[in-house]
Amino acid sequence: MKSPVYFWNLRASLKAPYAERIRKLLTRTGFAEHIDGGELTAVKIHFGERGVTSHVQPLMVKPVLDYLAKAGARPFLTDASTLYVGQRGEAVSHAMQAAHHGYDPLLLGAPVIIADGLKGGNQKALPVKGKHMAEAFIAADIADADLLVSINHAKGHELAGYGGALKNIGMGSASKQGKMLQHVTTGPLVNLDKCVGCGACVSMCASQALSLAEALGENMKGQKKHILLDQARCIGCGACFLACKTGALEINWKTDVAAFLERMLEYAAAVLLTRPKPCLHINFVTNVTPDCDCMGFSDACICPDVGILASLDPVAIDQASVDLINQAEPLWPSHLPKGLKPGDDKFRALRPHLPEHLGLDYAETLGLGTRDYELVAL
Numbered sequence: 001m002k003s004p005v006y007f008w009n010l011r012a013s014l015k016a017p018y019a020e021r022i023r024k025l026l027t028r029t030g031f032a033e034h035i036d037g038g039e040l041t042a043v044k045i046h047f048g049e050r051g052v053t054s055h056v057q058p059l060m061v062k063p064v065l066d067y068l069a070k071a072g073a074r075p076f077l078t079d080a081s082t083l084y085v086g087q088r089g090e091a092v093s094h095a096m097q098a099a100h101h102g103y104d105p106l107l108l109g110a111p112v113i114i115a116d117g118l119k120g121g122n123q124k125a126l127p128v129k130g131k132h133m134a135e136a137f138i139a140a141d142i143a144d145a146d147l148l149v150s151i152n153h154a155k156g157h158e159l160a161g162y163g164g165a166l167k168n169i170g171m172g173s174a175s176k177q178g179k180m181l182q183h184v185t186t187g188p189l190v191n192l193d194k195c196v197g198c199g200a201c202v203s204m205c206a207s208q209a210l211s212l213a214e215a216l217g218e219n220m221k222g223q224k225k226h227i228l229l230d231q232a233r234c235i236g237c238g239a240c241f242l243a244c245k246t247g248a249l250e251i252n253w254k255t256d257v258a259a260f261l262e263r264m265l266e267y268a269a270a271v272l273l274t275r276p277k278p279c280l281h282i283n284f285v286t287n288v289t290p291d292c293d294c295m296g297f298s299d300a301c302i303c304p305d306v307g308i309l310a311s312l313d314p315v316a317i318d319q320a321s322v323d324l325i326n327q328a329e330p331l332w333p334s335h336l337p338k339g340l341k342p343g344d345d346k347f348r349a350l351r352p353h354l355p356e357h358l359g360l361d362y363a364e365t366l367g368l369g370t371r372d373y374e375l376v377a378l
Contacts (some may be wrong), residue, residue, distance in 0.1 A: 002374040005313070005316050005375050005376065006378070007309050007377050008024075008308050018060075018063065019066070026064065027067075028310070028376065030312070035071045035073050038072065038074060042115065043110065044078055044150045045077055046079060047079060048097075049088065049295065049296050050097060050100065051297050054298035058102040065110045068149065075109075075149070078113050079094065079098075079114065079172060080139035080175060080179075081175075081242075082179075089120075089241070091119070121176070123177065123178065126270040126274050127274065128269050130262065130269065130366060132262055136267045136270035137175045138270060149279065149282070151282050152164050152167075152168045152281065156290040156302065156350055161351050162322055162347050164317070164321050166264075166318055170264040170268030188241065190229050190249060195227050200243045204239045206235075208233055209229060209231070209232075210228070261355065262362050268363070273368070281310065283317050284308055285307055286306070301331055302346050303328035309324075315360055315364060316371065317373075319371040322347070330344075336349060357371070
């Protein structure tokens with residue numbers, strides 16, 4: 001059975017401006033029927049790293065929050081800490097970055113709450129049935145929320161290939177430990193050239209996988225000690241990335257992409273399939289950049305703005321978004337190779353190593369939804 005995906009092509013008028021179009025789009029999904037009133041509603045979003053301009057803007061989000069509040073929900077904007085060290089590596093900097101990009105609770109009518117706590121350790125273990133995971137470590141405030149809405153910027157991604165609803169939920173809802181376990185299973189990479197032997201990461205390591213050893217070799221630059229990792233003890237919590245200020249502990253991005261996608265989707269399944277009520281997913285297929293909003297810049301778009309989609313099925317909405325992007329006219333200058341035509345696979349043209357269906361076929365097997373959709377235009 002096809003899942004309905006509701007679509008607005010961004011055409012508007014004085015009688016039907018943006019806010020009215022969003023209200024009609026969300027009403028068609030029937031999500032308001034599942035709101036009993038007063039339910040704390042996590043609105044999972046990516047606030048954008050400093051320097052990014054292509055993220056979903058607060059002005060575009062406000063009508064969504066208004067719709068939820070009018071239906072009786074109590075929405076809050078949320079995300080979890082990043083694994084890497086940047087503007088969103090812990091809750092204080094993360095909340096300030098959201099404010100820097102205009103997410104003001106007094107203007108939007110919803111507060112910003114970083115879901116995994118001050119340093120990324122506020123998590124819950126949720127069950128999941130998959131090839132790789134039996135449990136997933138999810139930011140506690142997302143797990144505890146009565147309802148879940150995802151607001152997603154459809155775009156490329158340097159590892160996953162495509163980022164939409166399922167990536168925003170699967171990777172974005174994970175705690176630091178959860179993110180680490182999706183990327184790697186053997187702990188961080190140690191760059192001895194950058195280690196100054198300060199020991200800050202040792203005190204942060206709850207599993208005692210890190211220690212200071214006597215420095216030997218020419219690359220130690222005269223220092224007395226350097227960091228040593230016991231991979232057998234490492235639980236992949238990611239706390240050391242936040243502690244290290246010199247970049248001596250690095251994420252190992254060289255992982256099997258298909259297996260990474262499967263782990264990420266199992267995390268999405270842990271979040272979504274343990275919830276008693278349906279979740280609402282909203283994909284902004286606008287400013288479709290080749291990379292994630294974590295990059296610290298926004299590169300040239302790979303296609304024109306397409307529209308905004310809404311659905312209760314995260315697989316269907318992501319498949320529809322990918323199809324619409326691929327059907328759109330390619331744009332240059334961009335990272336797209338020359339000669340691409342409408343209908344060609346833009347994401348695999350950017351990153352040929354990606355699996356054919358970008359992991360969405362595995363999402364189907366997990367019971368997250370269906371790739372078979374009906375696009376219903378406003």
